[in-house]
Amino acid sequence: MVVGRLGFAGLLVVVLLGQQTAQTANILAVFSYSLGSSYVLVRPYIQQLVARGHRVTMISAPVSYMPDIEGVQHIRVAKLKELTEDLELFDFEAAIPTKWYEASFVADYFYNCSKLILEDPGVRSLLHNASAQFSMVVLGVAHTDALYGFAKHYNASLVGLAPFGGAWNIDFLAGNSAPSVYEPMSAMGFTAGLSLFEKWMNLIFISEERLVERFIYLPRQLELYKRHFAADSGSFHEMRRKFSLILLNQHFSLGRVRSNVPNLLEVGGMHLAQQPDPLSAELQGFLDGATDGAIYFSMASDMLEKWYPHDFHETMLTVFGQLKQRVVWSTKRRESEIKSNNVYMRRKQPQREILHHPNVKLFITQGGLLSIIEASYYAVPMLMMPVYFDQHKNAERMERLGIARSLNLHELTPEVVLEGIQEMLHNASYALNAKELALRFSDQPMKPMQTAIWWTEYVLRHKGADHMRINEQDMSLMQYYSVDLFSVLFGRIGLTALIVGFLAYTVVTIALRSAHYQFKLSVPVVS
Template structure:
């Protein structure tokens, strides 16, 4: 009788548990990834894939084709054509300081983001989906803040995905502190701890970002925002930005710099790295398996195509690589290769993460994009960096500082320097040993990056945007954040107190003089 009652109770509890509504396991999530880079898409789509595998219904809109073929989401391609190869060619062959490129780059990004929003595929998508169609939107951030209006359109929480460590643009969204006294900005390319001169440089770089880049970004985004989200139907962009629930950064504190983060800034460094590599294509696997001396992987990322590089430079690279006693995998998109050699295999697209996981890969020749550096660190493969633009020079500098490899100047690169760099990293075990030690540190976490991403998205869903974890700094302007209004008020009070004190002193002095004069007159009369 006891056992039967216990069984009935257990079944009742189980039925009640199963019948409970589970808000997070059935959420409709939109991933909106308008950036033109395949490597950026891999990072953003990895979040979408993790959520899809956790049981959510995920739809992804992207301007690049779906390179994550096994991603568990519904994919819609927005075939945008604004991003031109001419811009990439100019950036790598005519290098300029970041502040000079910013205006040109931002206008290019805004033009592309504008076409994405006005694209027939996008407009048709908006027409076919009602206001309550999605429970949450994940944005692939590429300075395209006016797209945040989609959250107001669908009336749902906002999650932002970013490819690298927090920058001023990202910090501003969730009130993350800058702490320029010891946290280097992206423009300063400094290493902690900062010296006095380093803090001066960091301060000036921060001033440049705040006074030039942020106003330019805000102006461009507000201009496009009102085109698609008119004032009579939607709140202002500033108000929409105050409702951002979470920012994911493809960064981990072990990479540095050490910095404070508000609860809404969550690190998911290495989200695009698979916990178990996918099987390699048969020909690639055979090529790497046969590399008894080891293999070299050569890729300048997804943005830079082989057509962007002058032929004399690619020919120089071929002449060096073809003579090495190593197997070479070279990402090459053009029909005409710079040369043919038994040790070199060209492919227009290569599964980078899976290749770097192969034990015979001994060196990665890379543009030093953040995603590439992270994957190399995770798999313990040393690097020869050829940084081209953006954050790549800073990433390459960090590779040198930490002892993970060496860096070369793309513009002045010659055959001798190219070969010497490769030989140095391959023959000197300090690079491999150092990066393998960091690989152990980088992997040591209580949860995988994908588990972290799923937990926090579901947390936002469970708590309807999780307003309780939003920093009050989001609602303050720069004067208030720096307490300049408080300092001004206290200085004014101090000035008034001093003024009153001075006036009282004058009054007391006048009275004292008056009394002294009165006593003198009385004394004279008595005499």
């Protein structure tokens, strides 16, 4: 009996191991990001896939942006680094006067991202390697459409990662082409849409973006796709509708409620699965000794500093010198500029561990999405100074949730900043709202990373999971919006009504003219 039980247990182990082996897959990850922040999402996700037994080959930027991951075969595209250097030298405000100029610049940037990857010798070698086979291709979802050709080349499932959350163009890729009047690609110039006039302006805004994508973004990506994967444009547009799954870096509890189809999944905070960098002994002691509380100040990217007012750093140093609280400042400025012993200044700071410290009472930030997610997770109120892109809308959402205030970066004075800090520190409602938000954000049936991995493997188990896509993908626009029905109801009926109305108008007009003529005949002429 014991032998039988042991034999059964051994058989069970073999079966389970066999299932695990059957579920492992060759995965190709392609990320053209030339900025480090997006890799904060990518790295822990790829690490988890490797930990689950999957074999991952990853095409990405140099190691300075994306460190090596044990168990991953890396193909580094060194020239992606040059794009970042060119971007840092570019003066957006001087060179981009309109949306169309901006779109042209962005289209050029993403065209170069795709081009550099597809022309890289290591990537070309992989594409020409007949023994290389992949079941899934994971990539950045927006504006590098030529790279979707990897999925066609390997006949693989297509999974996207959206580091800035959802937008109408991502809805389209997932098969949900219903127009969104609140999720543009670019948040600049977009309103809350409360009044009828704002709703119309937002609709125009989205329509402009559709035209921009159609005539500026896509043609150059199509050119690359044809050159490297397929000669026909039909294949390109077919691949754009082949996403099995798109992972959105957002969560509805953070004030961005939207209607998602099954293959659009919110996994905001999945990067929190990555073990955070520890505090140094020096920084730990600095924060532990903050008996009046501490403030963390970081505007994230050094690249943004050229858009700051010329006296920005002097303004902030003046303010910090008047505070009882200690300040941890993440900046490339020199420590010799510090005018007060309550400021700890370094170029790179372990942000998550700082926000997690119980003495940190306020986070001064530009309002990037990753920073907002981390501050929300650790229940830290925010004083926000948005610079560009989605940061303005992020700040607006956090203000509505009652955990933040927003200051105009170009109207800062020491008095304005000091008043904002004091309000955030002494108005208890901000801290209470931040704690409530943290509870809502954390109250999920699975951790975001677990959700991302489970659904990624779901797609693998079900050979692309085509059943997750809404049937609308096979409908024309007219069918989806029932334009054919409306054309019957309002076309035929409307035409009939128009004819009847015209005939009635004609009859009434003739009758009135006849009555007027008879009236004139009946009136005697006065001589």
